Amino acid sequence: MEIPQKRKAEPNNWWEEDLAGPSSKYWTTLEHKGVTFPPPYQPHGVPVLYKNEPVVLSPQEEEVATWWASVVDTEWETKEIFRKNFEKNFLDLLGKNHTIKDLDNCDFSQIKAHLETQREARKNRPQEEKKAERELKQKNDEEMGYAIVDGVREKVSNLMVEPPGLFRGRGQHPKAGYLKTRLKSEDITINIGKDNVVPKCSIPGHAWKNVVHNDMVTWLAYYKDPELSFSNVKYVYLAASSKFKGLSDKLKYEKSRKLKSYIDGIRTDYLNKIKSESKIEKELGTALYLIDKLALRVGNEKSEEEADTVGCCSLRVEHISFGSNNQVTLDFLGKDSMRYYNTVEVDPEVYENLQLFVEGKNSSEDLFESINTSSLNDYLKSFMEGLSAKVFRTYNASFTLEQQLQKYNFEDKTVEEKIQNYTDANREVAILCNHQKSTPKNFEVQIEKMQDKLKSKLEYLNFLEKHLLHLQEKGEKVDPPEGQKPPASQEAARRAITRTQTTVKNMEIKLKMKDENKTVALGTSKINYMDPRITVAWCKRNEVPIEKVFPKTLRAKFIWAMYAEPEWSF
DNA sequence: TGAGGTACTTAGGATTCCAATG
DNA sequence: CATTGGAATCCTAAGTACCTCA
Numbered sequence: 001m002e003i004p005q006k007r008k009a010e011p012n013n014w015w016e017e018d019l020a021g022p023s024s025k026y027w028t029t030l031e032h033k034g035v036t037f038p039p040p041y042q043p044h045g046v047p048v049l050y051k052n053e054p055v056v057l058s059p060q061e062e063e064v065a066t067w068w069a070s071v072v073d074t075e076w077e078t079k080e081i082f083r084k085n086f087e088k089n090f091l092d093l094l095g096k097n098h099t100i101k102d103l104d105n106c107d108f109s110q111i112k113a114h115l116e117t118q119r120e121a122r123k124n125r126p127q128e129e130k131k132a133e134r135e136l137k138q139k140n141d142e143e144m145g146y147a148i149v150d151g152v153r154e155k156v157s158n159l160m161v162e163p164p165g166l167f168r169g170r171g172q173h174p175k176a177g178y179l180k181t182r183l184k185s186e187d188i189t190i191n192i193g194k195d196n197v198v199p200k201c202s203i204p205g206h207a208w209k210n211v212v213h214n215d216m217v218t219w220l221a222y223y224k225d226p227e228l229s230f231s232n233v234k235y236v237y238l239a240a241s242s243k244f245k246g247l248s249d250k251l252k253y254e255k256s257r258k259l260k261s262y263i264d265g266i267r268t269d270y271l272n273k274i275k276s277e278s279k280i281e282k283e284l285g286t287a288l289y290l291i292d293k294l295a296l297r298v299g300n301e302k303s304e305e306e307a308d309t310v311g312c313c314s315l316r317v318e319h320i321s322f323g324s325n326n327q328v329t330l331d332f333l334g335k336d337s338m339r340y341y342n343t344v345e346v347d348p349e350v351y352e353n354l355q356l357f358v359e360g361k362n363s364s365e366d367l368f369e370s371i372n373t374s375s376l377n378d379y380l381k382s383f384m385e386g387l388s389a390k391v392f393r394t395y396n397a398s399f400t401l402e403q404q405l406q407k408y409n410f411e412d413k414t415v416e417e418k419i420q421n422y423t424d425a426n427r428e429v430a431i432l433c434n435h436q437k438s439t440p441k442n443f444e445v446q447i448e449k450m451q452d453k454l455k456s457k458l459e460y461l462n463f464l465e466k467h468l469l470h471l472q473e474k475g476e477k478v479d480p481p482e483g484q485k486p487p488a489s490q491e492a493a494r495r496a497i498t499r500t501q502t503t504v505k506n507m508e509i510k511l512k513m514k515d516e517n518k519t520v521a522l523g524t525s526k527i528n529y530m531d532p533r534i535t536v537a538w539c540k541r542n543e544v545p546i547e548k549v550f551p552k553t554l555r556a557k558f559i560w561a562m563y564a565e566p567e568w569s570f
Numbered sequence: 571t572g573a574g575g576t577a578c579t580t581a582g583g584a585t586t587c588c589a590a591t592g
Numbered sequence: 593c594a595t596t597g598g599a600a601t602c603c604t605a606a607g608t609a610c611c612t613c614a
Contacts, residue, residue, distance in 0.1 A: 162604065170582080170605065217577065232605080235577070248578085297580095300608065301573095311607085335607055336581055374572095377609070390579085390608060437582065446597080521582070523600095528580055551600060573613090580607065587600070592593100 012152055014243045015250060015560035025215040026244060027193070032147035032156065032220050034190055034199030034208070035236055036140075037183065038163040046114045049107035050100045064090055064179060067166050069111035076168070085177030086166060093179070147220060147238060155239035161188070161223060162234060171307040171337025181227045185209075188223045218244040230305040241556035250560050253531040255386055256394040257570060262384045263395070267292070269383070274349045280370045284379050286353045287312050287368055291389055294344065295396050295432050297335060298373045298389035309333045312389070313373045318363035326351040340434050397429045397529035402570045404428050405534070410542045416505075418544050422535075423513055429525045437521040447515065454507045460484055461500045468493040527554065533564035540566035 041063045047054035048065050057065055068086060071077050087103040094100055145159045161183045169176035185201040189210040192198055198211050209223075221236040238244050259266075270292070273285025290296050291312050299311020310319065310332050319332035328351065329343040346354070357367050373389070380387040404425035410418050440446070459481050469475030471490045480486045487493040526535075532550070536558070539546045546555065546562070555562065 158603080168583095168605080173605090219577075222577090233576075234604080237578085245579095252579085298608065302607095306606080309606085336583095336605075338582080372572095373608080374610085388609065435581080440598095524581060553601070571614105574611105575613100576609100576611080578607105578609085581605080583603090583605105585600105585602070588598095590596090590598100592595080 014247060015563070026218050027149050027215050029151070029196055030147065030149055030191070030193040030215070030220070031196040032192065032199060033144045034201065035188055035221050035223075036144055036160050036202055037185070038160060041182075044111075044114055046111045048100070048111065049109075051105050052107070053099075055099050061094060063164070064093060065106075065108065066111055066115070067164075067179075069108040070115055071166065072108050072112050076166075079176065081172060081174060082166075082168075082177035085175060086179075087177075089177070089179045149238070149243065152243065154242040154244075156220065157237050157239040159236070161236075167228065167231075169307065171309065171333060173307040174305060175228075175230050178228055178230075180231075181225050183223055183225070187226055188221055190221050191217065191219055240553070241559065246557070246560050249557070252394060253398070253533070256391050256398060256531070259384065259387065259391055259395045260399075260570070262387075266380075266383050271347070271349075274347070274353060280375075282353050283357070283368045283371045284376060286350055286357070287371060287376055288379070289347070289350055291392050292396070293346075294330070294342065295393050295434075296340075297393070298376060300373050307333075307337055309335060309337055311335070313368055313371060313376060315367040316363065317358050317361045317365050317367055320354060320358065320367060322351070322355060328354060334434065338434065338436050342434075393433060394529055394531075397433055397525055398531040398534060398570050400429050400432055401425055401525075401530045402534050405538055414502075415544055415548065418542055419548055420513060422538070422544075422549060423517070423522065426522045426526060426530070427517065427520050429530060430520045430522050433525055433529060435521040435524040436519055439518055443518060447511070450507070450511050450514070454504065454511060456481065457500060457504050457507060461497065461504060464493055464497045464500060468497065526550075527557075531570050532558035532561035533568050534570050536561050536564040537566055537568040540564075 043059040164182040167178040185206040194213040219235040225231040270285040270288045273281040297311035299314035321329045377388045408421045466478045
C-alpha cells in the first residue's frame with residue numbers, strides 16, 4: 001500500500017475538516033438494518049448419562065447440556081465457581097423432580113463426541129460448499145452489516161447479537177458459569193434517524209422492544225440479558241474504521257498531546273502535594289504519582305458481583321510491600337485479573353507517605369482512604385479541560401514509543417532489523433502498560449523446532465563456506481548436508497552464502513523476538529495507546545512499508561493518521 | 571456524597587484465515 | 593495438495609468516565 005505523502009482533500013475525509021470537538025449531536029440521518037440473531041438451536045438427541053443411564057432432555061435442556069459438553073476437558077470444567085454456578089443453573093432449569101440431581105454424576109462424553117464429529121464434518125465438507133457458505137455470509141454482511149450516517153456508508157462492528165451460552169467471567173468472577181439467555185427481538189432497542197426507515201425485524205411476527213431517535217449517541221442498538229441481573233448493557237456500534245470511532249480516537253490522541261504542555265506543571269504540583277500536611281492532598285499527590293510513573297489505571301469501585309480486581313484508587317494494604325532503599329512492591333490483580341507485579345524505587349517522600357497510609361490498617365483496608373476516582377479526576381480537571389486519569393496512560397505510552405524509537409539508528413538497516421527495533425520499542429510500551437498474554441500452548445516445542453531449523457541452516461552455511469574454498473582450490477572437497485546440492489560455480493556459492501546469511505540472521509531475529517514476546521501482548525498498545533501518527537511518520541522516514549507494522553484493519557482504523565508527515569512528532 | 575445508570579474504550583483469549591512448507 | 597503455525601480478526605468481558613438523582 002502506498003502511503004499518501006500529502007494531504008489530499010476528499011469530500012468524505014472527515015479528518016481533513018477542523019476538529020469540532022465533542023459536538024452537541026453526532027448525526028442528522030442514521031439508517032441501518034438493525035441486528036441479526038444466531039440461528040435457532042438444532043436438537044441432536046444425543047443423551048447425557050446420569051449414573052451411566054441415558055437421560056432424555058428437552059431441546060432447551062439439551063442445549064444447555066451441550067454448552068457444558070463443549071467445556072469438558074478445558075480449564076473451565078474444573079474452575080470451581082464456574083462449575084458450581086453452572087450446576088445450580090442447570091439443576092434449576094431441569095427442576096426438582098428431574099432424574100439428574102447433580103453434575104458430578106453426569107457424563108457428557110457422548111455429546112462431546114458428537115460435537116467433535118460435527119466439527120470434523122464441518123471441516124471436511126466439500127470446497128464448493130465452503131465457498132458457497134462464505135459467499136452467502138459475505139452477501140448477508142454486505143446487505144445487513146452497514147449503516148448510512150449522514151449519507152456515508154459505514155461498517156457495523158457487531159451486527160449479530162451475542163449467542164446464548166455460558167457466561168465466561170474472567171478470574172474469580174463470582175457469576176462465571178451462569179446461563180446467558182437467547183435474546184429475542186423484544187430485548188432489542190433500536191436507534192435510528194427520525195425520518196429513516198425503521199429496520200424490519202428478521203424474525204417474522206416479532207417486533208423490537210423499542211425504537212428511539214437519539215442523535216446524542218453513536219449506538220445503533222442495545223440490549224441487556226433479561227435474565228442475568230449482573231450483566232451489562234451491550235451496545236451495537238459502528239466499526240473502528242467509521243467516522244464516529246476515528247474522530248474520537250483522533251481527539252483522544254490530541255488530548256494526550258495537549259497534556260504534554262501541562263505535564264511539567266502537573267508533576268511539580270503533585271510532588272508538592274505529596275509533601276503537603278493535608279491527608280487528602282498527600283493521597284491525591286501520591287496516587288497521581290503512581291498513575292503517572294507506573295501507568296496504573298485509576299481503579300473505580302467494583303461491586304460484590306464482580307471479580308475482585310483493583311487499580312490505583314482501590315489498592316489495598318495487602319497489595320503493597322516495602323523494601324530497602326525506597327523500594328516498594330506492588331502485587332495485585334488488575335483489569336481482566338491480570339497480575340501486576342512490580343518492584344520500583346520511588347521518591348523518598350512517596351515511600352514515606354505510602355508507609356504512613358498503611359500504618360495501623362489491616363490488610364484488607366484501602367490504601368487511599370480519603371480520595372476516590374471522582375475526586376482524583378476533579379483534581380486533574382483543575383489543570384486541563386477534559387483531563388482524566390486514563391489520558392496519562394495514553395500520553396506515557398505514546399511518549400515512550402517515540403522516545404524508544406529515537407534510541408536507534410536506522411541507517412543501513414534492513415527492513416527486518418528496523419521492524420525488530422520498532423517491536424522492541426512497542427514492547428517497552430506494552431510492559432509499561434502491563435499488557436500480558438499467556439504463554440502459547442506448545443511454546444517450548446515451537447522454540448525447539450525453530451532452533452533445530454536454525455542449526456541446520458548454520459551447518460549449511462558452514463558447508464557453503466568450505467565449498468567455496470574448495471572451488472577456489474584452497475581447500476578440501478566437503479560433502480553437502482543431506483538433501484542439499486553444492487553450488488556449481490564460485491559465483492553461485494557466493495550468492496548462496498549471502499542468501500543463507502540473510503536467512504540465518506532473520507531466523508535469529510525471529511527466534512529472539514518470539515522468546516522476548518512470549519508473555520507480552522504487543523497489540524493492545526498498538527490498537528489503543530500509541531498515537532498511530534508516530535508509527536506512520538517513522539515508516540515514512542525510514543522507508544518501512546506501513547503494512548509491515550499495521551495490518552489491514554489497523555490501517556482502516558487509523559486512516560486519519562496515514563497523512564502524517566515524515567517529520568510529525570507527538 | 572454516594573449509588574446507580576449510561577455510553578463509551580480497552581482487553582485477552584478464541585477462532586478463522588492464509589501463506590509457507592513438506 | 594494437505595498440514596501447520598502465526599497473523600489477523602472476532603468476540604465479549606471488563607474497564608473508565610461522567611451524569612443524574614435523592
